[in-house]
Amino acid sequence: MNKTLLAIDIGSSNVNAVIARNNLDYKINILGTGSYKSNGINKGVISNIEVASKCIKEAVLIAKINTTEQIDSTVVSISGAYTKGIRSSGSVNIPNGLITENEINQVMQMALYNATIIPEYEVIHVIPIFFKIDDSADVENPLNMNGTRLEVSVFVVTAKKTALTNIQSALKIAGITVNNFVLDAYATAIAVLDEQQKKFGATVINIGATTTEYVCYKGTSLIYNGFIPVGSNHITNDISVMLHTPPIAAEKIKTEYGNLLKGNEDLVNKKVRTPRIGDEKNSSEVSLEHIQTIIHARVEEVLTLVRNNLKKSGIHENLGSGIVITGGMSKLVGIKELATLVFDNLPVKISTPVNIKNGYMSFEDEKMATIVGLLLYSLEPNRNFELDSNKNLIKKRKIEENIQRSQDPINTTSKEKIVQAKEQKLEIEENSIKGDHNTTILPTISKDKKGKGMSKFWNVITEWF
Numbered sequence: 001m002n003k004t005l006l007a008i009d010i011g012s013s014n015v016n017a018v019i020a021r022n023n024l025d026y027k028i029n030i031l032g033t034g035s036y037k038s039n040g041i042n043k044g045v046i047s048n049i050e051v052a053s054k055c056i057k058e059a060v061l062i063a064k065i066n067t068t069e070q071i072d073s074t075v076v077s078i079s080g081a082y083t084k085g086i087r088s089s090g091s092v093n094i095p096n097g098l099i100t101e102n103e104i105n106q107v108m109q110m111a112l113y114n115a116t117i118i119p120e121y122e123v124i125h126v127i128p129i130f131f132k133i134d135d136s137a138d139v140e141n142p143l144n145m146n147g148t149r150l151e152v153s154v155f156v157v158t159a160k161k162t163a164l165t166n167i168q169s170a171l172k173i174a175g176i177t178v179n180n181f182v183l184d185a186y187a188t189a190i191a192v193l194d195e196q197q198k199k200f201g202a203t204v205i206n207i208g209a210t211t212t213e214y215v216c217y218k219g220t221s222l223i224y225n226g227f228i229p230v231g232s233n234h235i236t237n238d239i240s241v242m243l244h245t246p247p248i249a250a251e252k253i254k255t256e257y258g259n260l261l262k263g264n265e266d267l268v269n270k271k272v273r274t275p276r277i278g279d280e281k282n283s284s285e286v287s288l289e290h291i292q293t294i295i296h297a298r299v300e301e302v303l304t305l306v307r308n309n310l311k312k313s314g315i316h317e318n319l320g321s322g323i324v325i326t327g328g329m330s331k332l333v334g335i336k337e338l339a340t341l342v343f344d345n346l347p348v349k350i351s352t353p354v355n356i357k358n359g360y361m362s363f364e365d366e367k368m369a370t371i372v373g374l375l376l377y378s379l380e381p382n383r384n385f386e387l388d389s390n391k392n393l394i395k396k397r398k399i400e401e402n403i404q405r406s407q408d409p410i411n412t413t414s415k416e417k418i419v420q421a422k423e424q425k426l427e428i429e430e431n432s433i434k435g436d437h438n439t440t441i442l443p444t445i446s447k448d449k450k451g452k453g454m455s456k457f458w459n460v461i462t463e464w465f
């Protein structure tokens with residue numbers, strides 16, 4: 001029986017909620033979407049349970065407007081801020097020679113049993129790096145294969161119990177029970193990587209409002225996850241502090257004029273007027289070049305921190321096919337070029353998530369990557385076998401043509417709804433300048449950005465980037 005799912009991405013700028021279920025063709029059917037400005041959530045952690053709970057409740061209420069379906073299960077994203085990734089392995093004998101889901105479950109449970117988990121941490125994911133049957137290594141999918149011994153090497157994501165309890169408490173106050181947790185960057189990677197990138201591996205970086213979350217794939221296997229407590233809000237703060245301008249004006253300057261491309265003639269001589277904090281009647285004139293320098297410094301810092309972390313953990317040598325950047329900050333003009341420099345000319349792609357067809361909103365927005373990932377994780381498990389946060393085996397299910405890419409995003413009624421949503425968004429943006437923040441914000445449709453490769457190998461790789 002198809003179950004109705006509630007997916008919630010608790011971000012520090014917005015809480016996104018989506019209600020969905022698989023239809024009879026196993027396609028994801030979106031029943032409702034809601035988004036609400038966040039409060040009480042900072043750097044991936046709940047800082048005020050009561051306030052955070054209210055925002056979650058509002059986002060879910062908006063999502064419920066168009067559906068009366070009863071929610072059967074709830075999946076929630078968690079930040080890498082309080083997670084630790086560890087490796088483990090397990091092996092089992094195959095008495096009758098045929099590997100079924102039973103044996104795959106057993107070997108995964110054995111690898112989990114063998115893992116050294118810190119007492120105050122809880123298991124979130126057990127993801128296979130590779131399977132081995134007898135002497136043949138690197139078996140991608142052992143189901144229905146024959147052998148006498150099955151081994152698995154796994155990547156285990158664990159999260160601090162207290163942080164998970166705080167999320168559960170915030171949701172409980174909102175009347176919601178969590179059934180599954182999913183690592184933010186893992187969900188994001190599921191949403192933005194295409195088949196080729198999944199095959200050759202990539203590093204996915206999700207840069208949001210106050211966090212930078214990333215995961216590394218080597219081949220099809222997740223081998224690393226990381227987190228940096230810096231995001232696009234830090235740029236807003238920098239502009240606000242350095243130009244003595246209110247945060248609302250600083251945010252507007254960032255999104256309207258932010259441009260990391262050096263030598264842009266248009267910017268060199270241009271000036272913008274910025275209001276001054278505590279002196280609304282007067283404004284200052286600031287050169288755009290100065291503003292770009294402030295923005296550039298912060299973005300370079302974030303990307304360099306990720307690169308240095310990857311180098312320190314020895315992952316950098318394995319990055320292979322490149323970097324995929326998503327999340328709100330990836331909308332910044334020129335971030336692809338800057339990231340290419342920081343990551344020593346590796347191919348870089350700015351990605352939006354796959355656009356699940358629906359009548360409510362376009363998911364083709366960098367800010368929607370995590371919520372789309374939660375839906376794909378729960379409703380379209382065509383990945384390898386893995387254990388979820390309840391230590392249950394997620395079975396591999398190959399569903400063809402489940403998702404529609406953005407070329408044919410919406411039917412006529414949906415288009416009308418998106419036009420309405422855009423009008424509503426404009427209204428909301430005007431309100432938010434006036435100081436009304438608690439509003440439903442729907443995403444805008446973003447542009448496609450393409451790049452060039454370097455060497456012959458990179459040329460092949462960059463075709464997917």
Ligand SMILES: Nc1ncnc2c1ncn2[C@@H]1O[C@H](COP(=O)(O)OP(=O)(O)OP(=O)(O)O)[C@@H](O)[C@H]1O
Nearest residue numbers: 011012013014208209210211232233328329331367
């Ligand atoms: N054009 C732009 N340039 C730079 N930053 C932008 C742009 N557009 C949006 N942003 C920023 O993106 C952020 C929101 O992104 P996103 O929705 O991914 O964050 P979040 O998931 O709520 O936060 P987090 O994941 O850090 O908890 C905001 O800080 C916003 O200012």
Ligand SMILES: [Mg+2]
Nearest residue numbers: 011012208370
């Ligand atoms: Mg986020």
